[in-house]
Structure formats: structure tokens, C-alpha cells
Amino acid sequence: MTVVENQEVAECGCFLNAWLWFNKFVKKLMFKVVDNAKSAKKLGQEDPRRIVHSLKVGFTITLVSLFYYFEPKFHYEGFGVSAMWAVLTVIVVFEFTVGATLGRAINRGIATFLGASLAGGVHRLACFSGSKTLEPILLGIFLFSIAAIVSYLRFLPKLKARYDYGVLIFILTFSLVSVSGYHDKQVLEIAHTRLSTILIGCAAALVVCIFICPVWAGEELHNKISSNLEKLGSFLEVFGTEYLNTAHGADSEQKGSDLQGYKSVLNSKSSEEVLANFAKWEPRHGKFRYRHPWAQYLEIGGTARDCAYRIHALNAYLNYETQIEQEIRTRIQEPCMKVSTECGHVLKALSLAMKTMTYPLTIMVHIDNAKLAAENLKTLLHTNSSWEDINFSAVIPLATVASLLIDIVSYTIKMVESFDQLATLARFKKTNRFAPVRIRTGSWKRKRVMPEPSTENVHHHTIAAE
Amino acid sequence: MTVVENQEVAECGCFLNAWLWFNKFVKKLMFKVVDNAKSAKKLGQEDPRRIVHSLKVGFTITLVSLFYYFEPKFHYEGFGVSAMWAVLTVIVVFEFTVGATLGRAINRGIATFLGASLAGGVHRLACFSGSKTLEPILLGIFLFSIAAIVSYLRFLPKLKARYDYGVLIFILTFSLVSVSGYHDKQVLEIAHTRLSTILIGCAAALVVCIFICPVWAGEELHNKISSNLEKLGSFLEVFGTEYLNTAHGADSEQKGSDLQGYKSVLNSKSSEEVLANFAKWEPRHGKFRYRHPWAQYLEIGGTARDCAYRIHALNAYLNYETQIEQEIRTRIQEPCMKVSTECGHVLKALSLAMKTMTYPLTIMVHIDNAKLAAENLKTLLHTNSSWEDINFSAVIPLATVASLLIDIVSYTIKMVESFDQLATLARFKKTNRFAPVRIRTGSWKRKRVMPEPSTENVHHHTIAAE
Numbered sequence: 001m002t003v004v005e006n007q008e009v010a011e012c013g014c015f016l017n018a019w020l021w022f023n024k025f026v027k028k029l030m031f032k033v034v035d036n037a038k039s040a041k042k043l044g045q046e047d048p049r050r051i052v053h054s055l056k057v058g059f060t061i062t063l064v065s066l067f068y069y070f071e072p073k074f075h076y077e078g079f080g081v082s083a084m085w086a087v088l089t090v091i092v093v094f095e096f097t098v099g100a101t102l103g104r105a106i107n108r109g110i111a112t113f114l115g116a117s118l119a120g121g122v123h124r125l126a127c128f129s130g131s132k133t134l135e136p137i138l139l140g141i142f143l144f145s146i147a148a149i150v151s152y153l154r155f156l157p158k159l160k161a162r163y164d165y166g167v168l169i170f171i172l173t174f175s176l177v178s179v180s181g182y183h184d185k186q187v188l189e190i191a192h193t194r195l196s197t198i199l200i201g202c203a204a205a206l207v208v209c210i211f212i213c214p215v216w217a218g219e220e221l222h223n224k225i226s227s228n229l230e231k232l233g234s235f236l237e238v239f240g241t242e243y244l245n246t247a248h249g250a251d252s253e254q255k256g257s258d259l260q261g262y263k264s265v266l267n268s269k270s271s272e273e274v275l276a277n278f279a280k281w282e283p284r285h286g287k288f289r290y291r292h293p294w295a296q297y298l299e300i301g302g303t304a305r306d307c308a309y310r311i312h313a314l315n316a317y318l319n320y321e322t323q324i325e326q327e328i329r330t331r332i333q334e335p336c337m338k339v340s341t342e343c344g345h346v347l348k349a350l351s352l353a354m355k356t357m358t359y360p361l362t363i364m365v366h367i368d369n370a371k372l373a374a375e376n377l378k379t380l381l382h383t384n385s386s387w388e389d390i391n392f393s394a395v396i397p398l399a400t401v402a403s404l405l406i407d408i409v410s411y412t413i414k415m416v417e418s419f420d421q422l423a424t425l426a427r428f429k430k431t432n433r434f435a436p437v438r439i440r441t442g443s444w445k446r447k448r449v450m451p452e453p454s455t456e457n458v459h460h461h462t463i464a465a466e
Numbered sequence: 467m468t469v470v471e472n473q474e475v476a477e478c479g480c481f482l483n484a485w486l487w488f489n490k491f492v493k494k495l496m497f498k499v500v501d502n503a504k505s506a507k508k509l510g511q512e513d514p515r516r517i518v519h520s521l522k523v524g525f526t527i528t529l530v531s532l533f534y535y536f537e538p539k540f541h542y543e544g545f546g547v548s549a550m551w552a553v554l555t556v557i558v559v560f561e562f563t564v565g566a567t568l569g570r571a572i573n574r575g576i577a578t579f580l581g582a583s584l585a586g587g588v589h590r591l592a593c594f595s596g597s598k599t600l601e602p603i604l605l606g607i608f609l610f611s612i613a614a615i616v617s618y619l620r621f622l623p624k625l626k627a628r629y630d631y632g633v634l635i636f637i638l639t640f641s642l643v644s645v646s647g648y649h650d651k652q653v654l655e656i657a658h659t660r661l662s663t664i665l666i667g668c669a670a671a672l673v674v675c676i677f678i679c680p681v682w683a684g685e686e687l688h689n690k691i692s693s694n695l696e697k698l699g700s701f702l703e704v705f706g707t708e709y710l711n712t713a714h715g716a717d718s719e720q721k722g723s724d725l726q727g728y729k730s731v732l733n734s735k736s737s738e739e740v741l742a743n744f745a746k747w748e749p750r751h752g753k754f755r756y757r758h759p760w761a762q763y764l765e766i767g768g769t770a771r772d773c774a775y776r777i778h779a780l781n782a783y784l785n786y787e788t789q790i791e792q793e794i795r796t797r798i799q800e801p802c803m804k805v806s807t808e809c810g811h812v813l814k815a816l817s818l819a820m821k822t823m824t825y826p827l828t829i830m831v832h833i834d835n836a837k838l839a840a841e842n843l844k845t846l847l848h849t850n851s852s853w854e855d856i857n858f859s860a861v862i863p864l865a866t867v868a869s870l871l872i873d874i875v876s877y878t879i880k881m882v883e884s885f886d887q888l889a890t891l892a893r894f895k896k897t898n899r900f901a902p903v904r905i906r907t908g909s910w911k912r913k914r915v916m917p918e919p920s921t922e923n924v925h926h927h928t929i930a931a932e
Contacts, residue, residue, distance in 0.1 A: 044618075053618075057613055059614075061610075062610040066602060084642050143527060143531055144525065270736045316873075
């Protein structure tokens with residue numbers, strides 16, 4: 001081979017390499033695009049309201065923009081500052097749920113009014129000084145101190161939860177208005193324009209958000225808590241049949257989704273709190289009054305989470321290959337199954353009752369059954385004669401499962417009590433004689449043999465970085 | 467008494483009532499103000515960086531405002547639109563940590579550029595049509611479809627976590643620029659002004675945020691995980707001495723804070739994830755390189771949370787009044803104490819090593835001790851002869867505690883392994899021969915008698931509403 005031929009081969013190799021690399025890159029890119037498109041499609045299939053929301057946002061923005069586009073009087077400055085604020089307001093205020101949109105709109109409206117008023121006052125005060133050199137110094141001092149104080153107040157957890165956006169807009173409006181004009185008249189005009197355009201933007205966003213396929217945060221919270229109870233109930237129902245039944249291997253795969261659903265309950269705290277905060281802004285809608293007891297939902301959610309922690313511990317024993325004699329199994333299986341399935345029934349009944357906003361129909365029977373089964377389980381564990389000739393180490397997992405189930409009974413009863421309070425506060429429909437559970441569950445607690453699980457509310461530990 | 471006197475008395479009563487009500491109201495108001503002032507003061511005492519942050523925000527806003535106030539060329543439209551955008555950018559972009567500020571600034575800058583470019587293109591395309599009636603229709607169609615598509619994409623979890631703000635600003639800029647001008651020249655000018663002022667605002671915020679007492683999100687995450695490990699370690703150390711020692715009643719109050727600290731770990735998931743997302747934006751700083759393995763921190767945090775769930779279960783047994791004979795106590799107390807305190811030592815050593823970014827010094831001894839103690843505990847539980855003449859029901863809580871402690875040992879080892887990976891990835895200083903734990907802990911797991919706690923990562927369940 002000559003040198004030229006060699007070079008040609010090398011060049012061919014170069015091109016081939018480049019081609020291969022390019023091919024790989026395109027394939028990778030295509031794969032990524034297809035992957036993202038698939039997950040985007042899935043998002044829409046999971047919750048079609050997301051598609052409706054996007055269309056609503058697009059519609060409102062176009063509406064407000066074109067209104068200002070066609071209205072020539074807003075173009076007096078060649079830019080349409082007003083149009084800008086209205087469009088900006090729509091984009092910033094429009095959220096998925098009505099509560100979030102309302103919260104932002106009200107925050108934005110009131111904060112703009114307060115900020116503009118204060119800025120007007122401060123501007124007038126600075127003008128009183130008369131001298132042209134003193135005025136900016138005074139303005140600067142006011143601006144610095146108010147911005148610093150308000151920024152600091154944003155760290156207050158109470159303020160942060162519901163009014164953070166308002167506080168931000170307050171600083172914003174105050175800074176903009178107080179700095180932007182030299183003359184009193186101008187400041188007033190700016191403040192007035194800003195306030196009116198923001199109100200137009202908020203109104204447009206709210207009307208579309210509330211009257212076209214609204215998504216209510218309160219309803220979301222209601223459904224979320226209800227579905228959490230159902231998930232826990234499903235686990236317990238399936239656990240009752242699956243545990244100690246290693247023969248049911250095929251079934252367990254089928255029921256996998258029922259069994260793993262509870263895991264989303266473990267970390268549901270923050271989303272529940274956010275929804276409850278949004279829900280507080282919402283007016284009366286559907287089955288929910290204004291001032292519906294949203295805090296009570298958080299209480300039920302907290303107990304459900306405590307229950308989910310125990311279920312998480314139970315879950316470890318689910319696929320546990322036992323070397324236990326058939327005898328112990330059958331002896332302990334029956335009460336364990338009973339406790340688990342009855343608690344599952346109770347939670348599912350609660351979930352259904354919450355969905356329909358009625359008092360649950362058949363709940364007392366299941367509570368009584370669960371309590372009875374738990375008592376049986378305790379008696380069984382207490383009777384020394386039952387365990388005399390048995391390998392101690394083989395019984396420990398069973399005893400742990402039993403004690404976890406006994407804990408779960410007490411959490412279930414706590415949830416029923418919280419539900420009862422909710423039903424009273426929210427005036428659920430009474431379709432039957434549902435005696436106040438509070439009284440009837442009192443005696444149960446005192447009789448417990450296992451230590452009371454710590455029921456202190458761990459949900460109030462705020463974390464600095466949150 | 468005459469009628470007049472009667473009336474006077476009634477009037478007096480009225481005044482008295484009004485006065486009392488007013489007095490009560492003022493007192494209530496004062497109480498609320500004092501209460502809020504106290505909690506505001508506490509916020510500052512807890513973390514003085516909050517005060518510094520507020521001063522930084524005030525300073526930057528004043529700086530940018532006054533710059534525009536004194537620069538007359540920006541007042542050509544009588545309003546100072548440019549000044550407005552710069553001040554607005556500072557207020558909206560400035561966050562507590564550098565990572566959050568950088569993330570918002572980069573998102574805002576790039577999104578503004580992209581949005582303005584696209585709007586310019588769309589405007590030119592609409593202008594091509596030539597007719598004055600077709601132009602707004604075309605613009606409207608573009609605006610609607612782009613706003614709807616981008617609003618929909620905001621639901622994608624990947625996009626939401628890091629680029630949500632950017633996507634919002636993209637729609638914003640696109641709408642503003644595409645609608646605000648009639649002529650090509652004007653659109654370009656608007657786009658240019660908007661981009662340059664936003665860049666000035668971002669630059670001012672970033673310079674102040676980074677160079678004056680910066681708060682790094684990465685360091686926050688690092689310290690948070692480290693302090694979480696310490697909290698778990700403290701609990702285990704104290705649990706070792708407290709459990710079964712009801713005589714130590716006085717001590718337990720003293721150690722209350724050590725024992726309840728772990729509860730903040732249970733719900734730490736969301737704040738850890740937020741911090742990790744912020745940290746990814748941060749440049750090299752202090753001990754942390756760019757692309758520091760932040761994801762590894764989340765893994766350690768996840769295992770720490772799993773461990774905290776078990777500790778939450780243990781906590782229920784802490785103040786449990788036992789009716790157990792002194793004999794069983796002493797027999798089971800020693801290995802339980804050993805496991806608990808050794809695990810506590812390991813976690814505290816890990817926490818300290820993380821703080822100093824070194825390999826832990828004395829950790830292997832404690833791991834070996836914990837494993838040995840756990841083996842002892844297992845052997846004890848397996849030996850039937852140890853429990854022959856004992857009340858079975860009294861042993862169950864002990865057995866449960868023991869099994870929870872054995873679980874905790876395995877989680878501790880998992881944390882050590884994750885820590886080892888982190889130390890390798892982040893190149894911690896090697897101050898001693900710290901053999902790779904991965905190899906040495908392998909045999910332990912296979913020997914376990916209690917079922918493996920489900921170690922599936924429950925932290926990837928995203929919740930629709932989050």
C-alpha cells in the first residue's frame with residue numbers, strides 16, 4: 001500500500017467513526033425525545049385534568065394579551081406597560097387548583113394595594129424634606145429598612161405557609177412604586193395603573209380557573225386522605241391472607257400493587273399540608289362548605305402515617321420464609337388474619353364513608369371483631385401453655401407481627417375517632433345509628449398489654465430548611 | 467331612682483362595657499404583637515444568618531433602585547421600565563442559599579433569552595402575512611399553543627424539580643415580547659432591554675449573595691445529614707442506658723432532648739431533596755467541589771430515615787413500665803445495651819467523620835462490637851433453655867426490642883457502606899486505614915435470622931400534588 005492509499009483508508013476510518021458517533025448521538029437524542037414524550041403522554045393519561053389546565057392557561061393568556069393588543073389606548077407609551085402587568089399576573093397567578101390560584105390572587109391584590117399605599121406615603125414624606133439631595137437619601141433609608149424587615153419576616157413559619165407570596169409582592173410593589181416616580185402625581189398614576197391591571201389579570205385567571213372545569217384543592221385533599229386510608233386497608237386485607245401463606249406465591253405477585261401502595265403514605269406529610277393550606281382559601285363548592293374542617297383531615301392523615309410506619313415494619317415479614325411448624329402457624333394464623341382483615345375492612349369502610357361523606361354503615365361490627373381478635377391474640381401470647389414445647393426463636397417473628405397488628409388496631413381506632421370528629425364538624429349525612437366511637441373505644445386502651453405506641457404528634461417538628 | 471338616673475346608670479354600664487371590651491382587645495393585640503415579636507427574635511437567635519440575609523436583600527434592592535434613580539437616561543419614558551425589571555429581578559431571584567439564587571438567576575436569564583428569541587421569530591413570521599387582520603390571529607394561535615404546551619410540560623417531575631421557574635419565565639417573556647410591539651424594531655428593542663436589565667438584576671443579586679456571608683445549600687445538606695446521623699446516634703446511645711432502667715427516671719427528663727431529636731428525621735425527605743437540587747447549581751466552594759456527589763447524601767438520608775422508622779417503633783418501649791423479673795432483665799439487658807450503644811457510637815462517629823470530611827477513626831471496632839452483640843442477642847433468643855421457666859408474654863416486648871435493634875444494626879451497616887461510597891466519590895481525607903466495609907460486612911447479612919427489612923427505596927414515590 002502506498003502512502004496515499006494509507007491516508008485514504010485512515011480518512012475513511014475517520015469518516016466512519018464520525019458517522020458512527022453521529023448515528024449514535026441521533027439515536028440517543030431520539031430515544032430521549034421519545035422517552036420524554038412517553039412520560040408526558042403518561043402524565044396526561046394519569047390525570048386528564050392536567051391537559052385541561054394547560055388549555056385553560058393558554059386560553060387566559062391569549063385572551064388577556066389580545067385584549068390589550070386590540071385596545072389602542074393602552075399603547076400610549078409605545079410599550080403597553082399595563083398589558084404587560086396583566087399578562088404577567090395571569091401567568092404568575094394561574095395554578096392547578098382553585099385554592100392555590102385564589103391564594104396567590106388575593107395575596108397579590110392585597111399586597112399590591114398595601115405596598116403601593118405605603119410607597120405613596122413614603123414618597124410624600126420624602127418630598128416634604130424639599131431638598132433634592134435629601135430626598136433620595138430618605139427614600140434609600142426607607143427602602144432598605146422596609147425591604148430588610150419584610151425579608152426577615154418571611155422566615156416566620158406562620159407567615160410563610162400562607163402569605164409568603166403576598167409578602168414578596170409587597171416588597172416588589174413598594175420598591176417599584178417608591179423609586180419609579182419623581183412627582184407625586186406620577187407616583188399615584190403608577191400605583192393606580194399597577195393595581196388596576198393586576199386586578200384585571202387576577203380576575204381573568206380566577207374566572208377561567210373557577211368556572212371552566214375547576215380543580216379544588218379541598219377535594220384533592222379529601223380524595224387523597226380517603227385513598228390513603230384505602231391503601232392501608234388494602235394492605236391489611238391482603239396481609240391477612242398472604243402472611244404465613246407461602247403457598248400463595250403466584251397470588252402475591254398479582255396483589256403486589258395492593259401491598260406496595262401504602263409506601264406513598266409514608267412521605268405524604270408535606271403534600272397534605274400544602275393542599276390543606278390551599279383549601280383554606282376556597283369558597284363553598286360542591287359538598288364542601290367554606291371553613292370546612294381541613295385541619296381535621298391533617299389529623300387523620302397524621303394517624304394514617306403513624307399506621308403506615310407500622311405497616312412498613314410488617315411488610316418486612318411478608319415474604320419471610322418461615323421454618324415454623326405447621327402447628328404454630330395454624331394456631332397463630334387465625335387471630336392474625338382476623339385482626340388484619342378486620343382492620344382492613346374498617347379502614348376501607350372509613351375510606352368509602354369519607355368518599356360519600358356519610359357515616360360508615362357496618363363499621364362497628366368490624367371494630368368489635370378486630371378488638372376481639374386482638375384480645376384473642378393477646379390471650380394466646382399470654383398463655384404459657386400454648387408455647388411450652390415450641391422453638392422460641394421461631395415464635396419471635398410471629399410475636400412481633402402480632403404486636404405490630406395489635407398496635408395497628410389501636411391506630412385504627414384512633415382514626416375512627418378522628419373520623420367521627422370530622423363527620424360531626426363537617427356534618428356528614430347520618431344514614432344509620434353510628435354511636436360515638438369515642439365512648440365505646442375508651443376501655444380498650446386501658447386494657448392494652450403492649451406498650452402504647454408514642455402518639456405524640458411528630459408532624460409539628462418544623463425543619464429549618466423547609 | 468328617677469328615669470334620668472336609670473338612664474345614666476345604663477349609659478355608665480354601656481361605657482364600662484365598651485371600655486372593658488376595648489381594654490381586652492388592646493391586651494389581646496399587645497399579646498399577639500409580643501408573641502410574634504418573640505418568635506421573630508427566636509428565629510434570629512436560632513440562625514443569625516437569617517438577619518444577615520435580610521440585610522443583604524435590603525442592601526441589594528436599595529443599590530439597584532438608587533442606581534436607576536440617579537441614572538437619568540433610564541427615565542426616558544417617564545417611568546423607568548428598565549429600573550422596574552432590574553429591581554423586580556433582584557427581589558424575585560434573591561434566595562437564602564447560593565444554590566437557590568443561582569438556580570433562579572440562571573433559569574431566569576436563559577429562559578428570558580430563549581423566550582425573547584422565540585417571540586422575535588414568531589413576530590417576524592406573523593408580520594410576513596402582511597395583512598393587519600391576519601397578524602393578531604396568527605399571534606394568538608402561536609401564543610395559545612406555546613403557552614398551553616409549556617404549561618403542560620411543567621407537570622413533568624424532572625422539569626419541575628430544577629427548571630420550573632425557568633419554564634414559567636419562558637412563557638412570561640414570550641407572551642410579553644410577542645404581544646407588546648407592532649414593529650420589528652420595537653420588538654427587538656423590548657427584548658434587548660428586558661434581557662439586559664434582567665442580567666443586571668441577576669448579577670447584583672448573585673454578587674451580594676455569593677460574596678457577602680454566603681449560605682451554601684450544599685453545606686446545609688451536608689450538615690443536615692450529619693446532624694441527622696448524630697440525632698439517631700444520640701437516641702441509640704441513650705436508649706442503651708435508659709431502656710429497662712426505670713430507676714433512671716430523673717435522668718430521662720434530662721436526656722429528653724436527645725431522645726426526641728430523631729423525630730425530625732422522619733419527615734426530612736422533602737427538605738433534603740430541595741437542598742440537593744439547589745446544591746447541584748453551586749460552584750466549587752470551601753470543601754466541596756463542583757459536582758460533589760450530592761445524590762449520595764440523599765441515599766444516606768434515605769437509610770437514616772428507614773432507621774428512624776425503627777427507632778420510632780423502639781421509642782414506644784422506652785417508658786414502658788415492665789413487670790419483668792429482674793432475672794430476665796439482667797440477662798437480656800447486657801446485649802441490648804451493647805447493640806444500642808455500639809450502633810450509637812458508629813452513627814456518631816459517622817456524623818463526626820462527615821463533619822470533618824475524613825474517614826472515621828474508630829468505627830470498625832464499634833461495628834464489630836455491634837455485630838458481636840447482635841449475634842449474642844440472637845443466640846440468646848434462639849436458646850430455648852434460656853426461656854424455659856419464663857412468662858412468655860413478658861418476654862415479647864423484649865424480643866420485639868431485640869429484633870428492632872438487630873434491624874438497626876443492619877441499617878447502620880448499610881449507612882456505613884453508603885458513607886464509604888460517599889467518602890470515595892468525594893475523596894475524603896484518609897487519616898487511617900479504613901478498610902472497605904463493603905467486603906467485611908458481606909457475611910453478616912446472610913447470617914441474619916430476622917427477616918431482612920424491606921430496603922426498597924420508598925423515596926421515589928412522587929406525589930402528584932407536590
